[in-house]
Amino acid sequence: MPIAREQQIINDLQTIIDRFISTDDKPTLSMFSLISQYNATGQNVELIGGEWAIEHGFDLK
């Protein structure tokens, strides 16, 4: 994957994290929720998942 594309995905994931609002029901953002929201954008052409996110610095449970 080109580095520019990697960075784009990283930016998109970070945007999702930055927009997350904690609630009593969902106090933290899970990796499942992060990737699910990224998939909902329709931009996940490469089908990256939780392991890719972890490898690129997103340490979510």
Add this chain to the structure above:
Amino acid sequence: MQVSVIGSLANIPTERKSKKIISTIANAVSIGANGDSDIYNLGLDGTETEVWLFVNIDQQPWSLLVSVAYMTNIRSATTTTPSLSPNTKVFTDLAIPAITLWHGLRISPDNLPNAPTTINEAKAYIIPGDNSATCQIKSNSANIATCTIRVLRIWR
């Protein structure tokens, strides 16, 4: 020779401790539209009393296929109870996944007419697994599906 009897073996207290290990074998993987996930090893060692699978997924319909215990290269939706195929519900809360017990039998009306329909019935049919047991998710959604699979291994 003097022999002393210290006590009866029947009086030695014994305790069987239960144990559980839960492992994430697929962590928020993305499955293409109408596609299959990778094949995931369940991580068993064959000593487990029970093996449960927990599935979270955000698209439907979908199916979970798990190894036949005596022919692990074959995966089927009938090797678990309840069978998660096809499933038309989504499970997006990690605390409320789809839950199924792996018994390992490939069931058809021909080989087991009175197949287990409840988890309690299925427990009587459990065949021990081994380290070659695997699972896979098949998605029949037109959208990319996000999926997390966890395996709960129990020793009772």
